Amino acid sequence: MxxxxxxxxxxxxxxxxxxxxxxxxxxxxxxxxxxxxxxxxxxxxxxxxxxxxxxxxxxxxxxxxxxxxxxxxxxxxxxxxxxxxxxxxxxxxxxxxxxxxxxxxxxxxxxxxxxxxxxxxxxxxxxxxxxxxxxxxxxxxxxxxxxxxxxxxxxxxxxxxxxxxxxxxxxxxxxxxxxxxxxxxxxSRLDSKPQLFFEGAKARKEAERRAKRESDSGSPDSDQTSSAQSDPEHATGEDSGLQNMRSGAQVTQHSAESGGEVLRFEQETEHND
Missing domain, CATH: 1.10.357.10 (Tetracycline Repressor, domain 2)
Incomplete structure (x- = not known):
């Protein structure tokens, strides 16, 4: 050797x-x-x-x-x-x-x-x-x-x-x-400013404000609209979803113009998958 x-x-x-x-x-x-x-x-x-x-x-x-x-x-x-x-x-x-x-x-x-x-x-x-x-x-x-x-x-x-x-x-x-x-x-679904819905300081403060509003009103049902608006699972989630849908449509249009080199090209992604 x-x-x-x-x-x-x-x-x-x-x-x-x-x-x-x-x-x-x-x-x-x-x-x-x-x-x-x-x-x-x-x-x-x-x-x-x-x-x-x-x-x-x-x-x-x-x-x-x-x-x-x-x-x-x-x-x-x-x-x-x-x-x-x-x-x-x-x-x-x-x-x-x-x-x-x-x-x-x-x-x-x-x-x-x-x-x-x-x-x-x-x-x-x-x-x-x-x-x-x-x-x-x-x-x-x-x-x-x-x-x-x-x-x-x-x-x-x-x-x-x-x-x-x-x-x-x-x-x-x-x-x-x-x-x-x-x-x-x-x-492909990134938010521009992501946030925590249920945990963290901001979410806790929002939950405290919501609880206080319900306590002051004395009736959760009478504050249903206010609660829905402040509930991150419903309001923030819905708003985020709508924003993502709108931005997704915009990105799809931009993708067609720029040759498809984008992160949010959801239509192409779904087709490929």
């Missing part, structure tokens, strides 16, 4: 052990035993298990970064296609590089935060944020929540992928469809 072949063998052995047991639980002795070499051979090639681990993580990070960047790299396609392509790209990587993915998502001993899996996901979220910003501008939606929406999309996809890696009971295409179904239908 040549020096290069031996190095590749040690990388494969190390990746398998780190994926199964984690960095801390693996020793140089164990790596050498699985590779059927002496400990000095491991030290000669990598200086220890830290060096071997760093090489493995670097390879997997570059592979995953290239995969996801390529999926996000065509702004000319429909936004839904970007969501589909990115979800499928991550799941394909997980399917084809199961051990490498397990190494990445385990706790890293590295003291360099720039080389961690979380930093990679942060970089991907920034790219998603750029794409969402452009789309939000076209739709005249508030851009304040864009960084959070980007983190939600990336987090939802990554954590679902981790769950699927241990429980692959559906195909990657079906799982990608599940992810996109939730993400896209949520994105």
């Amino acid at each position: 040549t020096s290069l072949q031996r190095r590749e063998q040690l990388i494969e052995v190390g990746r398998s052990l780190f994926a199964a047991k984690g960095f801390e639980a693996v020793s140089v002795e164990e790596i050498a035993a699985h590779a059927k070499v002496s400990k000095p051979i491991v030290y000669e090639h990598f200086g220890g298990k830290e060096g071997l681990y760093a090489v493995i993580v670097d390879r997997e990070m570059r592979a995953l970064t290239g995969t996801l960047t390529a999926a996000l790299d065509d702004p000319t396609v429909h936004p839904r296609q970007i969501v589909e392509r990115t979800a499928l790209a991550l799941l394909t990587y997980i399917e084809e590089n199961a051990e490498g993915f397990q190494v990445l998502v385990r706790d890293s001993p590295s003291t360099d935060p720039s080389g961690s899996f979380s930093s990679l996901m942060g970089d991907i979220a920034v790219r998603v944020e750029d794409i969402l910003s452009e789309t939000f501008k076209r739709q005249k939606l508030s851009a304040k929540g864009v960084p959070y929406y980007a983190q939600m999309l990336v987090g939802m996809t990554v954590f679902t992928g981790q769950y699927w890696a241990d429980r692959p009971k559906v195909s990657k295409e079906q799982l990608a469809a599940y992810i996109v179904d939730l993400a896209w239908h949520g994105l």
Whole structure:
């Protein structure tokens, strides 16, 4: 076995052990035993298990970064296609590089935060944020929540992928469809200024005002109109629904004019689904 072949063998052995047991639980002795070499051979090639681990993580990070960047790299396609392509790209990587993915998502001993899996996901979220910003501008939606929406999309996809890696009971295409179904239908119906209907300070104050009005009137029935107007489940929900219907019709018209590259292109979405 040549020096290069031996190095590749040690990388494969190390990746398998780190994926199964984690960095801390693996020793140089164990790596050498699985590779059927002496400990000095491991030290000669990598200086220890830290060096071997760093090489493995670097390879997997570059592979995953290239995969996801390529999926996000065509702004000319429909936004839904970007969501589909990115979800499928991550799941394909997980399917084809199961051990490498397990190494990445385990706790890293590295003291360099720039080389961690979380930093990679942060970089991907920034790219998603750029794409969402452009789309939000076209739709005249508030851009304040864009960084959070980007983190939600990336987090939802990554954590679902981790769950699927241990429980692959559906195909990657079906799982990608599940992810996109939730993400896209949520994105296509965003409110410009979303709010909580039943929880939170504003909702509690509204409930207190409604209770006070009913108490002052002495008859909930006589205040039915006022209650309906202030009930977030009925009033706010209805108003929001009407606004979404009106904005949906406007967006559909705009979509036809701009080639369909919009988030709220509901007619096309329903047709495709």
